[in-house]
Amino acid sequence: MERLASHTVERNRAGRTARLFLLGDACFLVVVGVLSTLTMQLAHEWQWGFLLAFTGGMALAMIVQTLLALLVAPLLGSIESMVPSMLVAMVSPMSVCALHAIGCEPGTWVAGALGAAFGVGTLSFVMIYARASRRWTAIAFPGG
Amino acid sequence: MSRIWAWRAKFYDVCEGSQLRRGPHKAALFQEMSGRVLFEAVGTGVDIQHFPPGRDITAIDISDEMLRRARPRAERYRGRLELVRMDAQHLSFPDECFDTVVTACTMCSVPDPHRALREIHRVLRPGGQLLMFEHVRSRNRVLGLALDLMTIWTRWSGTEMNRDTLRNVQAAGFCITRVESVYLDIILSIRAEKMEKLRRPASARGKHGDVVRI
Numbered sequence: 001m002e003r004l005a006s007h008t009v010e011r012n013r014a015g016r017t018a019r020l021f022l023l024g025d026a027c028f029l030v031v032v033g034v035l036s037t038l039t040m041q042l043a044h045e046w047q048w049g050f051l052l053a054f055t056g057g058m059a060l061a062m063i064v065q066t067l068l069a070l071l072v073a074p075l076l077g078s079i080e081s082m083v084p085s086m087l088v089a090m091v092s093p094m095s096v097c098a099l100h101a102i103g104c105e106p107g108t109w110v111a112g113a114l115g116a117a118f119g120v121g122t123l124s125f126v127m128i129y130a131r132a133s134r135r136w137t138a139i140a141f142p143g144g
Numbered sequence: 145m146s147r148i149w150a151w152r153a154k155f156y157d158v159c160e161g162s163q164l165r166r167g168p169h170k171a172a173l174f175q176e177m178s179g180r181v182l183f184e185a186v187g188t189g190v191d192i193q194h195f196p197p198g199r200d201i202t203a204i205d206i207s208d209e210m211l212r213r214a215r216p217r218a219e220r221y222r223g224r225l226e227l228v229r230m231d232a233q234h235l236s237f238p239d240e241c242f243d244t245v246v247t248a249c250t251m252c253s254v255p256d257p258h259r260a261l262r263e264i265h266r267v268l269r270p271g272g273q274l275l276m277f278e279h280v281r282s283r284n285r286v287l288g289l290a291l292d293l294m295t296i297w298t299r300w301s302g303t304e305m306n307r308d309t310l311r312n313v314q315a316a317g318f319c320i321t322r323v324e325s326v327y328l329d330i331i332l333s334i335r336a337e338k339m340e341k342l343r344r345p346a347s348a349r350g351k352h353g354d355v356v357r358i
Contacts, residue, residue, distance in 0.1 A: 014168070017168075021165060075164065076165065077164075077165045077166060079330060080165060080327050080331075083287060083290055083291065083328075083330065086290045086294065087287075087290055090290075126328065129328055130325070130327075130328055134325045136325075136329060137325045137329070141321070
């Protein structure tokens with residue numbers, strides 16, 4: 001009975017910690033999405049020409065993402081912050097480029113909203129893939 | 145190689161010291177240490193806090209600077225913990241002298257993981273266990289690509305993000321008994337076993353009476 005109670009307390013604690021990390025991941029990915037996308041938007045607003053804006057904007061967005069990931073690494077973990085934020089900072093700024101390429105120029109707010117949406121989208125992908133990974137390890141190595 | 149790690153030792157606790165997320169998983173894995181234990185690449189000793197008390201552990205690292213920083217943590221450990229400077233690819237221990245070998249983010253950092261695993265296989269007794277807390281390349285194409293790209297610039301600091309450690313462990317002759325996902329399929333908690341040497345029954349034995357692995 002005592003063991004069951006301590007197991008339940010432990011599980012509750014683990015659940016609470018997992019929820020806190022999920023919240024941390026969500027905030028971080030949204031911030032990365034918004035800032036990297038706004039960086040690309042800024043590169044287009046500087047009228048460098050499409051190719052230069054694309055390459056320069058991508059390089060700057062990746063620098064922004066790397067700095068942010070290094071900043072939160074002690075709290076969220078180095079790989080746990082670096083890998084998903086890299087996806088956000090690669091895909092989200094490209095969406096702004098794609099809009100510019102088709103002649104639809106998004107404003108700052110739209111670009112920011114796009115970045116936030118990509119951040120949330122990546123978080124959803126990470127959550128789904130985490131479940132799939134747990135299932136894979138359980139099937140491939142049944143001892144787990 | 146040791147020069148890179150001497151330099152990285154200065155930032156190691158800040159960049160890699162995140163124990164909030166991985167700590168409980170490491171503690172659960174290290175709980176299974178038994179008998180004489182070899183811990184590879186102890187670094188600045190951030191993992192020592194997760195060692196279960198009362199174990200007999202020899203911890204190695206290639207960098208003197210890392211070991212210097214690990215010493216105060218090792219002194220606080222309630223058990224026997226010896227720090228030794230040694231290359232994981234050239235272990236100077238005799239064959240089959242450890243019951244458990246533990247690695248934590250080691251296989252991403254050794255230049256030749258196959259050689260390091262062969263050395264682990266050599267020093268581990270038959271039936272001994274290999275406990276690994278490692279990050280590997282994701283099976284997902286997009287995440288795998290992200291890890292490949294990251295490796296372009298992490299390689300200069302001695303870390304490869306895209307190694308297929310599960311396959312390497314099997315290729316080195318270990319039997320993987322259990323794998324747990326710590327973060328997606330990138331950070332894994334791996335349990336493996338060095339297979340026992342068994343004598344074949346006389347009828348099935350080769351002409352030299354050789355021993356085989358099961």
